Amino acid sequence: MNYRSMNCPPENVFTVLADGWLYPSWVVGASRMRNVDAAWPTPGSAIHHSVGVWPALIDDSTSALEWDPPRHALFKARGWPIGEAHVALDVKARGDGCVVRITEEATAGPGRFVPLFLRDSVIRTRNVETLRRLAFLAEGGAGTA
Secondary structure, three states, rough: OEEEOOOOOHHEEEEEOOOOOHHHHHOOOOEEEEEOOOOOOOOOEEEEEEEOOOOOEEEEEEEEEEEOOOEEEEEEEEOOOOOEEEEEEEEEEEEEEEEEEEEEEEEEEEHHOOOOHHHHHHHHHHHHHHHHHHHHHOOOOOOOO
């Protein structure tokens, strides 16, 4: 799990999360969006994205499992053939800003069988950058125009 302090209210973070078209702007590894369900991010809805770099792109999706703004969101991120993961974002107000925690757990596919110390090291490093990108968007007011 990773934490990051952000200079914005929790609502700004959820505004970015609610805009499915911004997904590749903050999620490391996502390269493009193909479609966003009209109901996104209500539980059961999905965004359809690609992972990787051309010509080795994998088309897959991320679905919303829980949506409780401005405190909590849980997503099921898919990236087959690597697998699936549950990704939780929890946000708490702190002074004029907030603290965002991201937790990612492999739930299906070959990624579950990578030794935990290796998997956690890669996920932790990737999510440092993911939170940095999310902070740039949320602090800059992305999705509010």
